[in-house]
Amino acid sequence: MSQNTLESWTDGSAKQAILDFVTAATAPGPGFVEVADRIATFDNDGTLWVEQPLPPQFDFVFRTWAEEAKADPSLAARQPYKAVLGQDHEFFKGVAAQDPQVLTTLLEAFTHSWAGTTPQEFDAQVRAWMTTVRHPTLGVPYTGLVYRPMLELFDFLHANRFRVFVCSGGGRDFMRVFAEETWGIPKENVIGSAAAYTYSDGRLLRSGELLGSLDLGAGKPEHIYAHTGRLPVLAGGNADVDIEMLAAARFALLVDHDDEQREFAYTAGAETSMAKAAQLGWTVVSMKNDWTTVF
């Protein structure tokens, strides 16, 4: 095992479980994992960065929809524009809880909004949002709200010859804009829900269709297998939509948002995964107790 650099992790049971797993995975013995099989996958929203009051991508998308509805008032009577303009809390609760049905509706509208755009156009819009918009209560850009302990875990896994992938229900192309500078993860290691692109006359144009399934629930191991040819040996998540991915891994980390001082305390959307963690022996990471630093 390569040197421990999990500096923002307290010396508790979660850190010890990680160290024990990686020690076993990299040393001869029954827990050894072939280098080729060392695939680690992590959810994004709530696992790598703040997802309250809403996953950050929705901030980006909702601002776009609000502008679209202002430019075309006929949209204001329709969902999801109506909910965005009217600040519909029930609707937002479904988004925050990553309710698959709500997310399906949103992602369909999402793919539709950018149909016909090039990757460069989309990237520029995300980059402008990243550099100008701040989190509504924490007051810093969203890319400043990445959990430092998880980045240290990435470094630790890389040092032990794991390949780390991010696997989120959110937009693959959205995450890829900041993946390399924010996480140190190459774009090709980002797996997510995605619009199809068509290539003609020498350029890529986003279509109005989703490419395959949403990367949520059972979609996560499906996307991971399609992308990597394997299932993960280590996985990290924080919500019910991560259950199948976590259950597919030999070692699973479940982030528990129990730190209302430094981040947020909530269980919505994670009730079943907390029960599964107890049942299946997953390692629960208490943000409050296991992390000395959050951001």
Add this chain to the structure above:
Amino acid sequence: MSQNTLESWTDGSAKQAILDFVTAATAPGPGFVEVADRIATFDNDGTLWVEQPLPPQFDFVFRTWAEEAKADPSLAARQPYKAVLGQDHEFFKGVAAQDPQVLTTLLEAFTHSWAGTTPQEFDAQVRAWMTTVRHPTLGVPYTGLVYRPMLELFDFLHANRFRVFVCSGGGRDFMRVFAEETWGIPKENVIGSAAAYTYSDGRLLRSGELLGSLDLGAGKPEHIYAHTGRLPVLAGGNADVDIEMLAAARFALLVDHDDEQREFAYTAGAETSMAKAAQLGWTVVSMKNDWTTVF
């Protein structure tokens, strides 16, 4: 630029063009390519290994279909089983030329044949084929018919911090069985046409549906962008179905099968790509003149 190890390449214009491109890509100057952008993509059949008399995957598939037709004689009257059992040369010509329409028919039958199987079952079948079946005229297993100069090129690109991907119209899951041991390419760097998988009750099962488009023609840059978030800076191919991928790259290699002594001499399926090479300044690799060793 890292040391030149292209030992099986003669000191001719093709080798020099590769060296010039990589020198420029890795040194400060107008041809410099950021490390993050150093994506190289290569077709498989006819670019990395023999594709005559047929792409090897079809040998695997046709043997399976012949067995299926023997077990269920009603299949023998239907395509593609009829063509396989009857050794229909016209049909095989369309396969050899990678005629997209023929390939679509085949891949639909292909996904159907293995519907309901697990990755482990499919892998075991491919592995049995790899180790027992020999090329009909060259007399060695197909994995012995990989072009050594291309493997040296992979090493050379890796040494210069390129990430190398294989991008084939053939089956992604088929290639992934031997990618790591044969090419030194991790499974996650193999892009191809693929069946969808569904995950339930803790296991993956192959569905009867293709996942997205076939990885041919315009499908190649589409698949590469979906997988990597970029288009390639360097690409290698040998056929008309590679044109869009080659045109998307800054530096393109086109393998010309002109060596009937050591391999095969043919132009079927590559007529347009040869014209494009002249028009767009691609580097044509003569197997006869540019390679001192083929296998």
